[in-house]
Amino acid sequence: MPYKSITVSEEAYRALERIKEGKESFTDAILRLARRDNARRLLEILDRLGPDEELAASIERVYRRRRTIRPREVQL
Numbered sequence: 001m002p003y004k005s006i007t008v009s010e011e012a013y014r015a016l017e018r019i020k021e022g023k024e025s026f027t028d029a030i031l032r033l034a035r036r037d038n039a040r041r042l043l044e045i046l047d048r049l050g051p052d053e054e055l056a057a058s059i060e061r062v063y064r065r066r067r068t069i070r071p072r073e074v075q076l
Contacts, residue, residue: 015045019033033045
């Protein structure tokens, strides 16, 4: 079987490494994830990665900031 080399970020590599099951190869892990429907795949990845406190804090900051912004009328 022919092979292809790909480049991924360190973050993506670590995420894929956590998603691998047992002695599963990266190829097998990618194929397993690619066969699933999008919703199931996303839930599995999020479940394995666990909570991201930095992302949650960032979302909360944006949400709080948006609540303080008031629309204004603009004359065209």
